[in-house]
Amino acid sequence: AQSVTQLDSQVPVFEEAPVELRCNYSSSVSVYLFWYVQYPNQGLQLLLKYLSGSTLVKGINGFEAEFNKSQTSFHLRKPSVHISDTAEYFCAVSDMGAGDMRFGAGTRLTVKP
Amino acid sequence: EADIYQTPRYLVIGTGKKITLECSQTMGHDKMYWYQQDPGMELHLIHYSYGVNSTEKGDLSSESTVSRIRTEHFPLTLESARPSHTSQYLCASRTGRAEQYFGPGTRLTVT
Numbered sequence: 375a376q377s378v379t380q381l382d383s384q385v386p387v388f389e390e391a392p393v394e395l396r397c398n399y400s401s402s403v404s405v406y407l408f409w410y411v412q413y414p415n416q417g418l419q420l421l422l423k424y425l426s427g428s429t430l431v432k433g434i435n436g437f438e439a440e441f442n443k444s445q446t447s448f449h450l451r452k453p454s455v456h457i458s459d460t461a462e463y464f465c466a467v468s469d470m471g472a473g474d475m476r477f478g479a480g481t482r483l484t485v486k487p
Numbered sequence: 488e489a490d491i492y493q494t495p496r497y498l499v500i501g502t503g504k505k506i507t508l509e510c511s512q513t514m515g516h517d518k519m520y521w522y523q524q525d526p527g528m529e530l531h532l533i534h535y536s537y538g539v540n541s542t543e544k545g546d547l548s549s550e551s552t553v554s555r556i557r558t559e560h561f562p563l564t565l566e567s568a569r570p571s572h573t574s575q576y577l578c579a580s581r582t583g584r585a586e587q588y589f590g591p592g593t594r595l596t597v598t
Binding site for chain 2: 406408410415416417418419420423425462464468470474475477478479480482
């Protein structure tokens with residue numbers, strides 16, 4: 375079985391500053407990795423995914439993440455955040471078989487003016 | 488992009504009532520999921536289905552039931568709602584590449 379740990383429950387940052395949201399996972403098999411964003415009173419929207427190939431993955435809204443197999447990490451980064459990036463961010467992992475997904479507890483990103 | 492719909496978006500109901508939360512998707516995905524999420528908290532899988540007439544319980548024990556009579560439709564039913572059922576319920580469906588697409592959610596309040 376897989377598990378996901380998001381190392382920061384809350385990340386406050388000023389507008390136009392860079393941000394990194396940290397995610398570590400554990401699994402005995404090869405996995406797919408995902409980042410989702412959730413705005414208030416909405417469902418989850420896929421930001422980006424790592425399935426195979428290049429370890430640097432680019433997603434929507436200027437976000438990117440890097441898969442590090444040796445450190446079992448998949449940290450999310452953005453070089454310059456906007457007020458509109460304020461939301462809850464979830465890291466998720468699924469195995470390559472059945473594909474059932476495990477989610478982290480979420481990181482609340484708050485961008486201040 | 489998958490189209491997945493949930494109704495109602497918000498529901499306030501009294502204790503003991505029977506409710507059904509609707510979830511439909513138009514992408515022909517075989518796999519569908521129900522998650523329960525308390526505000527600001529992680530998602531917990533409560534039910535999933537791998538196709539028509541297939542339903543399984545998830546990791547989190549739930550008093551709800553589901554059915555999958557048609558590929559596109561995956562309703563969740565609570566026979567007798569209780570205040571402990573107050574939560575947000577998210578429906579998702581999955582592509583062959585493992586990413587899940589989520590509906591907007593139903594926020595349920597049981598008084």
